[in-house]
Amino acid sequence: MTPAALKTYLEARKQLVERNLDIHLPAAHRPPQRLNAAIRHSLLGGGGKRLRPILLLAAGEAVGGGLEPLLPFACALECIHTYSLIHDDLPAMDDDDLRRGVPTCHKAFDEATAILAGDALLTYAFELAATPVTGQPDGVVLAMIAQLARDAGIHGMVGGQMLDMQAENRETTLAELQNIHVHKTGALIRASCLIGARLGGGDEGQIQRLNRFGEAFGLAFQITDDILDVTGDATIMGKSPGNDQKHQKASYPALMGLPQARQEAELMVNESLTALSSFSASADPLRALAGLLLDRTH
Amino acid sequence: MTPAALKTYLEARKQLVERNLDIHLPAAHRPPQRLNAAIRHSLLGGGGKRLRPILLLAAGEAVGGGLEPLLPFACALECIHTYSLIHDDLPAMDDDDLRRGVPTCHKAFDEATAILAGDALLTYAFELAATPVTGQPDGVVLAMIAQLARDAGIHGMVGGQMLDMQAENRETTLAELQNIHVHKTGALIRASCLIGARLGGGDEGQIQRLNRFGEAFGLAFQITDDILDVTGDATIMGKSPGNDQKHQKASYPALMGLPQARQEAELMVNESLTALSSFSASADPLRALAGLLLDRTH
Numbered sequence: 001m002t003p004a005a006l007k008t009y010l011e012a013r014k015q016l017v018e019r020n021l022d023i024h025l026p027a028a029h030r031p032p033q034r035l036n037a038a039i040r041h042s043l044l045g046g047g048g049k050r051l052r053p054i055l056l057l058a059a060g061e062a063v064g065g066g067l068e069p070l071l072p073f074a075c076a077l078e079c080i081h082t083y084s085l086i087h088d089d090l091p092a093m094d095d096d097d098l099r100r101g102v103p104t105c106h107k108a109f110d111e112a113t114a115i116l117a118g119d120a121l122l123t124y125a126f127e128l129a130a131t132p133v134t135g136q137p138d139g140v141v142l143a144m145i146a147q148l149a150r151d152a153g154i155h156g157m158v159g160g161q162m163l164d165m166q167a168e169n170r171e172t173t174l175a176e177l178q179n180i181h182v183h184k185t186g187a188l189i190r191a192s193c194l195i196g197a198r199l200g201g202g203d204e205g206q207i208q209r210l211n212r213f214g215e216a217f218g219l220a221f222q223i224t225d226d227i228l229d230v231t232g233d234a235t236i237m238g239k240s241p242g243n244d245q246k247h248q249k250a251s252y253p254a255l256m257g258l259p260q261a262r263q264e265a266e267l268m269v270n271e272s273l274t275a276l277s278s279f280s281a282s283a284d285p286l287r288a289l290a291g292l293l294l295d296r297t298h
Numbered sequence: 299m300t301p302a303a304l305k306t307y308l309e310a311r312k313q314l315v316e317r318n319l320d321i322h323l324p325a326a327h328r329p330p331q332r333l334n335a336a337i338r339h340s341l342l343g344g345g346g347k348r349l350r351p352i353l354l355l356a357a358g359e360a361v362g363g364g365l366e367p368l369l370p371f372a373c374a375l376e377c378i379h380t381y382s383l384i385h386d387d388l389p390a391m392d393d394d395d396l397r398r399g400v401p402t403c404h405k406a407f408d409e410a411t412a413i414l415a416g417d418a419l420l421t422y423a424f425e426l427a428a429t430p431v432t433g434q435p436d437g438v439v440l441a442m443i444a445q446l447a448r449d450a451g452i453h454g455m456v457g458g459q460m461l462d463m464q465a466e467n468r469e470t471t472l473a474e475l476q477n478i479h480v481h482k483t484g485a486l487i488r489a490s491c492l493i494g495a496r497l498g499g500g501d502e503g504q505i506q507r508l509n510r511f512g513e514a515f516g517l518a519f520q521i522t523d524d525i526l527d528v529t530g531d532a533t534i535m536g537k538s539p540g541n542d543q544k545h546q547k548a549s550y551p552a553l554m555g556l557p558q559a560r561q562e563a564e565l566m567v568n569e570s571l572t573a574l575s576s577f578s579a580s581a582d583p584l585r586a587l588a589g590l591l592l593d594r595t596h
Contacts, residue, residue, distance in 0.1 A: 026452055026453075031457075031461075032452075032457050032460040032461050032464065034460065034464065035452065035456070035457060035460040036452065039452070083417075084417075087413055087414075087417060090413065092408075092409035092410045092413060093410050093413065110390075111390035112390045112391050112463050113460070113463075115385055115388065115390060115391065115413065116385075116456055116459055116460050116463075118417075119381075119382075119385060119416075119417075119420065119456050120451050120452045120456045120457070122417065122420055122421065123420065123447050123450050123451035123452075123456060124447065124451050124452065126424045126443060126444075126446075126447045127443075127444050127447035127448055127451065129443075130440045130441070130443040130444040130447065131444075132437065132440060137436065138435065138436035138437040138439075138440050139430065139436040141436075141440060142428045142429075142430060142436050142439060142440060142443075143428070145424060145425075145427075145428040145443060146424075146425050146428040146429075148424075149421050149422065149424045149425035149428065150425055152421050153418050153421035153422050153425065154324055154330075154333065154334065154337070154418045154421075154422065155324075158333070158414055158417050158418040158421060159329075159330050159333060159418070161414055162330040162332065162333040162411070162414050163329075163330050165410050165411075165414075166330065166332065
């Protein structure tokens with residue numbers, strides 16, 4: 001996939017996901033207006049790469065699945081990701097002012113509204129995920145809802161955020177840092193790939209390999225995220241860099257230095273590509289996405 | 299059902315639900331310990347009537363369904379109810395110190411942990427709800443997950459909480475108050491009855507009647523809740539009364555006076571009983587529960 005083709009592909013997928021979210025979410029003028037306006041502000045008001053839904057759709061594509069049937073679940077992942085950003089940005093958590101290039105939810109509205117907007121988005125994600133998927137038994141969709149809940153919950157994303165909070169202002173080892181990342185960002189990214197593969201109709205081997213791809217991709221993503229926090233430009237990123245230092249959080253660059261962190265990211269990208277080796281050209285978007293991680297600017 | 303028989307029944311159901319929650323939730327010593335301890339503190343550390351799971355199981359019983367298959371979904375409702383209490387008690391929301399006779403989650407732990415404990419419980423609810431139900435097609439379970447998400451989300455509980463926040467410190471009409479209650483507490487109580495009826499194998503007519511029962515029951519419950527906030531005893535209630543006045547919130551007693559509010563509650567209890575008229579003795583627990591509302595002390 002050429003860089004130009006990838007750019008067109010990503011833009012088309014992003015628009016597809018955003019159009020679907022826009023259609024399904026209550027309009028901002030519908031009551032309760034303030035809640036709906038806050039949800040739309042955080043979900044659709046800023047940029048957003050829509051990485052998780054795009055990964056889910058691309059994993060489905062890699063195993064020969066269609067786009068349409070996977071869209072509700074793909075949108076569910078974006079709702080979960082966005083709710084986690086809204087809650088993480090709260091004053092009691094990371095206390096951030098800027099996200100996706102616009103004021104954070106509690107800054108644009110207020111704390112109570114931001115808490116409720118997050119709760120509403122998390123709840124709405126499961127309404128979307130509970131949509132029957134053409135060509136798949138309902139039992140498989142049920143199993144994927146349970147999978148999503150596990151990877152977004154105590155043993156996944158929420159648990160990782162808790163570990164992250166507890167690691168602030170104290171020495172953290174590389175093993176601890178990796179454990180935080182595997183849960184906080186890794187679990188949902190891995191789940192996106194696994195769920196796309198399963199709902200797209202992949203066989204057990206394919207599902208396992210795409211799960212492995214997601215695991216390595218997620219870690220590479222987080223390392224490059226840490227690097228961007230040191231080297232990134234606020235205007236391009238849409239959020240304030242330097243957060244890890246501000247909160248005295250451990251990060252790959254802080255623990256191993258920038259050059260070593262970059263090498264580690266490359267290693268993980270290569271591992272993710274290896275997991276795709278038995279796939280045909282249908283996995284090219286996933287391959288291109290992994291390659292893109294090494295040139296991230298946001 | 300005699301008062302003694304009802305007491306035994308409720309105690310047995312409460313223990314059944316609590317035992318199941320206890321078995322399924324991660325132990326407090328499992329990492330992340332602080333998160334798991336906070337979840338257990340709010341879910342199992344205080345009293346809790348377990349009204350919503352008991353209603354779900356009783357609605358299932360009313361249509362001849364078994365207990366065991368409905369337990370995961372029943373527990374899911376208690377998780378959703380508890381998460382909503384944790385978030386509602388936060389300083390940015392109702393700012394309460396006492397709940398179910400123990401300190402609120404952010405008081406016993408801290409704000410960030412309370413936000414995450416709520417998020418984890420909401421997420422875990424859907425993991426539980428995604429358990430296949432013996433005797434029911436998976437598609438019915440999927441439909442009930444969507445139903446739960448609707449009634450707990452923007453168009454139900456979360457939306458109602460938003461309306462409630464916006465109604466503070468200003469004149470509220472009776473119609474507005476009713477609208478808040480229908481969403482904030484009514485939706486989840488109604489959903490408990492509807493879902494129990496459907497997963498218990500009820501026919502369309504039974505499901506509709508139990509939905510109507512839940513609607514009237516929910517409103518009666520909220521009116522008696524408002525009355526308790528004026529007349530209740532903190533020791534028995536396990537939370538501080540006088541909250542409506544403290545937050546200058548509209549309430550039935552404030553809008554229509556205590557005697558009229560009591561009459562309104564009676565009217566709703568009678569409506570709920572009417573909805574059950576075509577049911578056999580299998581609906582006796584639901585009838586007894588409705589009768590109990592008029593003698594609430596907590």
